[in-house]
Amino acid sequence: MKKIAIYGKGGIGKSTTTSNLSAALSKKGYKVMQIGCDPKSDSTKELMRGVKVPTVLEQIKKHGKEVALKDIVFEGYNGVLCVEAGGPTPGIGCAGRGIITAFEKLQELGAYELFKPDIVFYDVLGDVVCGGFAMPIRGGYADHVLIVTSGEMMSMYAASNIVSAIQNFGKRGYAKYGGLILNSRDIENEYELVSKLAQETNGPIIGVVPRDGIIQKAELLDQTVVEAFSDSEMAHCYKQLAEKVLEVCPHV
Amino acid sequence: MSQLCVYLPPFSSDYSGVCSCLFDLNGMVIIHDASCCSRNYVSYDEPRWFGNKRPIFCSGLREIDAILGDDDKFINKVLAACESMKPEFIALLGSPVPMIIGTDLDGIAQEMEERTGLPVFGFNTTGFRYYNVGAAEAMLKLAAFYGQKSTQPIPSTINILGLTTLDFSDNSNAADIRNLFEENGFKVLGNYMVGCSLPDIQKSAQAEVNVVVTQSGMPLAAYMEKEWGIPYVAATPLGYSGSVTVLRTVKQVCADRKSQVIHAEGLHDGEVLILGEQLIANSLRNALANIYGVKGVTVGCLFGLDKALAQDFDIDIRDERQIRDLIASGHYRKLVADPLLEVLIKDRDIAFFSLPHVAVSSKLYWHRYRTFIGAEMETFIAQIAKTPEH
Ligand SMILES: Nc1ncnc2c1ncn2[C@@H]1O[C@H](COP(=O)(O)OP(=O)(O)O)[C@@H](O)[C@H]1O
Ligand SMILES: [Mg+2]
Numbered sequence: 316m317k318k319i320a321i322y323g324k325g326g327i328g329k330s331t332t333t334s335n336l337s338a339a340l341s342k343k344g345y346k347v348m349q350i351g352c353d354p355k356s357d358s359t360k361e362l363m364r365g366v367k368v369p370t371v372l373e374q375i376k377k378h379g380k381e382v383a384l385k386d387i388v389f390e391g392y393n394g395v396l397c398v399e400a401g402g403p404t405p406g407i408g409c410a411g412r413g414i415i416t417a418f419e420k421l422q423e424l425g426a427y428e429l430f431k432p433d434i435v436f437y438d439v440l441g442d443v444v445c446g447g448f449a450m451p452i453r454g455g456y457a458d459h460v461l462i463v464t465s466g467e468m469m470s471m472y473a474a475s476n477i478v479s480a481i482q483n484f485g486k487r488g489y490a491k492y493g494g495l496i497l498n499s500r501d502i503e504n505e506y507e508l509v510s511k512l513a514q515e516t517n518g519p520i521i522g523v524v525p526r527d528g529i530i531q532k533a534e535l536l537d538q539t540v541v542e543a544f545s546d547s548e549m550a551h552c553y554k555q556l557a558e559k560v561l562e563v564c565p566h567v
Numbered sequence: 568m569s570q571l572c573v574y575l576p577p578f579s580s581d582y583s584g585v586c587s588c589l590f591d592l593n594g595m596v597i598i599h600d601a602s603c604c605s606r607n608y609v610s611y612d613e614p615r616w617f618g619n620k621r622p623i624f625c626s627g628l629r630e631i632d633a634i635l636g637d638d639d640k641f642i643n644k645v646l647a648a649c650e651s652m653k654p655e656f657i658a659l660l661g662s663p664v665p666m667i668i669g670t671d672l673d674g675i676a677q678e679m680e681e682r683t684g685l686p687v688f689g690f691n692t693t694g695f696r697y698y699n700v701g702a703a704e705a706m707l708k709l710a711a712f713y714g715q716k717s718t719q720p721i722p723s724t725i726n727i728l729g730l731t732t733l734d735f736s737d738n739s740n741a742a743d744i745r746n747l748f749e750e751n752g753f754k755v756l757g758n759y760m761v762g763c764s765l766p767d768i769q770k771s772a773q774a775e776v777n778v779v780v781t782q783s784g785m786p787l788a789a790y791m792e793k794e795w796g797i798p799y800v801a802a803t804p805l806g807y808s809g810s811v812t813v814l815r816t817v818k819q820v821c822a823d824r825k826s827q828v829i830h831a832e833g834l835h836d837g838e839v840l841i842l843g844e845q846l847i848a849n850s851l852r853n854a855l856a857n858i859y860g861v862k863g864v865t866v867g868c869l870f871g872l873d874k875a876l877a878q879d880f881d882i883d884i885r886d887e888r889q890i891r892d893l894i895a896s897g898h899y900r901k902l903v904a905d906p907l908l909e910v911l912i913k914d915r916d917i918a919f920f921s922l923p924h925v926a927v928s929s930k931l932y933w934h935r936y937r938t939f940i941g942a943e944m945e946t947f948i949a950q951i952a953k954t955p956e957h
Contacts (some may be wrong), residue, residue, distance in 0.1 A: 415669045446636055446669035454673050487674035531879055 316427065317434045319564050320451040320490060322441035323463035323472035328498040330358045331530060331539075332463055333438040335363060337540035337552040340434055341393040343557070347386075348432040349395060350421070352451055353409045353440040354402020362391035365537030370401025371417035384424050392542050396430055409448020414439075417559045418450050439459060440476045449480055452490040459493040459564040461521065466497075466505030466511065471512050478516040494518040497558065499526045521563050522556040525549070572887045574910050578869065579733050582660045582692040583612035584701025586784065587733050588760040590621055595654035596643055598911075598941040599626045599670065600662035605693055609915045611929040612698070614737035622689050633664050638675055642682075644913055649683055655765065656686040658705075666693035686712055698926050699783035699844075700731050706759045706787040713824015716772040716795045725817065726757035726768075726774045726791075728799070729784025734844055735761070736936035743940040744780065747804055751814050759784060776800060776820050778813065782845045782873050788853040792826060801876060802829035803850040806945035808858050813850075828876055831856035836880035838956060840893065842904040843924055844869070845876050851903065851922075851948065859952035867893065869927065887911070900956040906932060920951050 325331045330351065337347045351358025356370050369377075374386040391397045400417035402410045421427075425433070437451040441462070451457045459483055464474040474495065481492045497509045497520055506523070513520050532542040540549045582598055586608045589596050598605040605625035609616075626641050649657065657679065659672050659853035676689030688708050692701050704729065725748055727750040730741050741761035748755055757763065758769025761810070774790075777799035779788045788799040800817050804810035816829055831853045839861060841848040848866040855861040867878055872883035884890060890911050893899065902912060903920040912919060937944060 409667075412667055424619065446671070449671075450669065452675070453671055459777065484674060486678040488669070488677055 316432060317564050317566060318437070318457045319434065319493075320437040320439055320457035320460045320562065321463060321496075322439050322460060322474075322477045324470040325353075325355075325440055325442050327465060327470050327473075328524070329438050329440075329463045329552045331438070332496060332498060332524060332553075332556075334359065334361045335539045335541050335550075336557050337395045337434075337436060338392055338539040339550075339554045339557040340561075341395050343543065343556075345433040346360075346431065347395045348430060349397055349438060350401040350435065351397075351438050352414050352417075352448070353400075354405075354413065356399040356401050358397075358399060358438040359389075359397035361539045362395050362397050362533065364391075368397055368399055369404070370399040371420055372403075372413050374400035375416065375420060381424050381426075382420065384426055384429060385403050387420070388426060388430065389426075392539065396432060398426075399408065403501070405559060409447070411453055414447040414450050418456065422455075441473050449484070452481055453482060454487065454489055456492065457485040457490045460490050460565045461560065461564075462518075463496045463498050463510045464509060465500035466502045466508040467500055471508065474512060475505060475516060475543070478518070480518065492516070492518050494521040496521060497523045497533050508515075519563070521559050522552075524552060524556065572812070574930070575907060575927070577653065577885050577928075579612045579698035580607075580692075581696040581698060581701030581704075582662060582690070582693045583608045583700035583735065583926075584703075584731070585658065585660055585690050585692055585705045586623060587613060588702050588705035589658055589696070590830040591613060591760065591763050592656070592765060593654060594656040594658055594925065595622045595624065595645075595649060595652050596658045596660065597624045597626055597648075598660045599628055599665045599672070601625075601628045601664065604662040605719055611807055612733060612925070614732050614736070614925060614930065614933045622654065624648060628662075633668055636668065636670070636686055638670070642675060642679055642728070645679060645692045646682060649685070654685065657683065657690065658688045658690060660690045661692045663694045666691070666695070687935065688712070689921060691839065698731075699781065699870045702729070702731050702733070702760070702783035703786040706784065707790055710757075710759070710771065710787055710790065711794075713768040714772040714791075714795070715769050718773055720775040720797065721756070721773045722775060723743075723752055723821070724754045724756045724774045726771045726777045726797075727755060727760045728757075728777050728779045728787050729781035729846070730759060730761045731781065731783065732750055732761060734781045734783075734847065735939065736923075736925050736933045738934075738936050738938060740897060740936070740939050743938065744804060747810055747814070747940055749819075753817070773796075774814075777816060778802075779846065781847060782868075782870070782876060784846075785873055785875065788826070796824075798824050799825040800827050800829065800847060802853065803847045803939065805847075805850050805854055805939055807941065808945070808956060809850055809948075810940055810944050812853065829853055830878070831862070833862050834878055835863050836865050836898075837861075838898075838900040839864040839951065840899040840902050841865070841922075842867040842868055842869055842884065842890065842908060843922060844926075845873055845881075846869075848903075849876055851951075855952055856946065861952050901951060901954065903951060918954050918956070920954075921945075922945070925944060
């Protein structure tokens with residue numbers, strides 16, 4: 316099982332990228348599980364034909380101790396297993412703690428043993444790395460961390476914070492930093508800016524995704540590009556990125 | 568509000584279970600808390616303090632540490648204490664605040680291990696789970712780390728799993744249970760946990776059979792069966808005849824190598840309700856059924872229900888209200904439980920039999936604890952069976 320966390324600033328394109336990776340890998344025959352770790356809870360909607368699945372936290376609230384895997388794991392496009400951790404009502408509660416609770420529940424219910432996915436993606440909000448949002452990179456969860464960024468300052472700033480969080484955990488033998496995915500925003504000198512970040516953080520740019528309106532077209536269909544426009548250049552780009560992800564994230 | 572307790576105190580929680588298990592070892596135990604949980608253990612959950620000194624520390628967690636997640640401060644304090652204490656291992660225990668903010672005790676343990684060269688065990692205890700969960704985790708971590716399977720099982724050797732003072736207090740119970748086996752041709756290799764030592768734990772991997780005496784020993788029993796092929800017998804020796812049954816079953820399991828949970832035949836949901844630790848309650852039920860033919864006995868598990876040990880009519884008790892409802896149902900004529908539960912009977916016509924449990928009533932009755940093996944328990948069992956229903 317390869318367990319990969321995809322981090323990045325809010326709105327940078329983590330869920331779009333991750334869902335397309337999941338779709339592409341499922342087409343290659345892998346069993347993929349995608350776990351959204353963002354209170355926005357929209358990580359998997361393009362894999363679920365626009366349906367927002369009930370979140371782990373909602374289901375815990377509803378079913379209490381009786382919550383079962385069938386209440387929180389849903390099969391989406393091409394058999395991809397979709398999970399949303401969920402989060403509190405905006406403005407109150409504790410989102411970080413929410414991620415911890417959701418993770419503990421998945422573990423407790425034996426989700427990984429039962430579904431035996433080949434690849435698990437954690438799609439994690441990375442603006443704030445408090446204890447909760449660092450959960451996916453801690454022992455037993457992800458083995459590799461990839462960061463989605465554009466050349467915009469705020470997104471690179473978030474990326475560099477995430478790298479320091481990973482390095483803080485260095486002595487604990489946790490997830491390794493695997494590199495950056497450049498999701499283009501078409502700003503000037505974007506590749507150079509991100510290359511510099513790559514150098515500073517000591518991780519490669521493992522792929523470049525162009526900015527393309529086809530994403531929005533697929534979104535209107537409630538699908539990933541890989542599903543909706545499987546022969547497009549963009550779909551091809553995600554497939555290539557998927558290959559690369561497998562390569563930089565070896566089995567551990 | 569269903570979890571509100573009006574009459575009962577909170578039962579001992581997971582960090583007390585871990586501390587209790589580590590008491591006899593030369594480790595340094597640190598509870599990461601603001602000195603509330605550590606005080607709980609020190610003042611209420613440990614009957615062995617008198618005449619004993621043990622290195623149990625509190626990290627003195629403060630609000631600002633919680634907000635900033637200052638792990639380094641905690642780590643440095645522990646390293647400093649370690650210099651002067653020279654422990655054989657370190658155990659780091661969580662409490663409610665670290666749990667809420669997601670302090671990564673396993674991770675901190677790993678980091679500290681690297682810096683001290685000592686084994687460091689991280690326990691994600693929360694204070695929200697019962698003592699037996701912590702005790703189970705402590706036993707498992709010690710066995711998995713120190714246990715060394717090197718030879719074939721040594722004939723006629725056993726380990727005792729789940730022997731804690733939170734269940735058996737600090738009277739002769741632990742020694743009596745050990746002696747029962749020693750006097751009947753078995754050598755006890757691993758005492759989990761009263762009376763244990765690290766060399767014992769190392770050797771325990773060579774035992775022929777495990778005897779599980781409380782439900783907290785079950786996870787370790789399952790682990791040892793899987794990893795080291797040691798089958799287990801799950802039952803607490805009680806009185807005379809109950810002890811004989813356990814001995815006989817242990818001998819049988821030595822021969823056929825098949826794990827057994829001892830259950831009497833033909834049990835049904837009945838007039839006797841035993842509320843307490845599941846395995847001790849089970850064993851009491853077996854004695855009632857086998858010796859006195861009292862087969863209508865229901866076990867209400869105060870500390871969680873392990874399905875592997877239960878009859879289908881046994882009850883997982885979640886709160887005080889549920890106990891009051893059970894009593895009010897009129898279904899039960901006799902209640903066996905810690906004396907603190909007697910008030911819940913109110914004006915109902917139910918005979919009460921007192922079986923103190925440290926994890927329920929702390930020090931209130933720990934000097935009036937029952938002796939599990941021998942005449943006293945035998946008389947107690949007879950009394951339950953023979954008292955006419957009101
Ligand atoms: N490569 C891209 N080209 C065009 N639009 C994109 C691209 N990547 C993401 N988007 C758009 O950006 C929006 C935010 O992306 P999303 O994946 O939801 O971000 P995140 O999960 O990081 O919060 C999406 O609605 C999507 O339409
Ligand atoms: Mg998202």
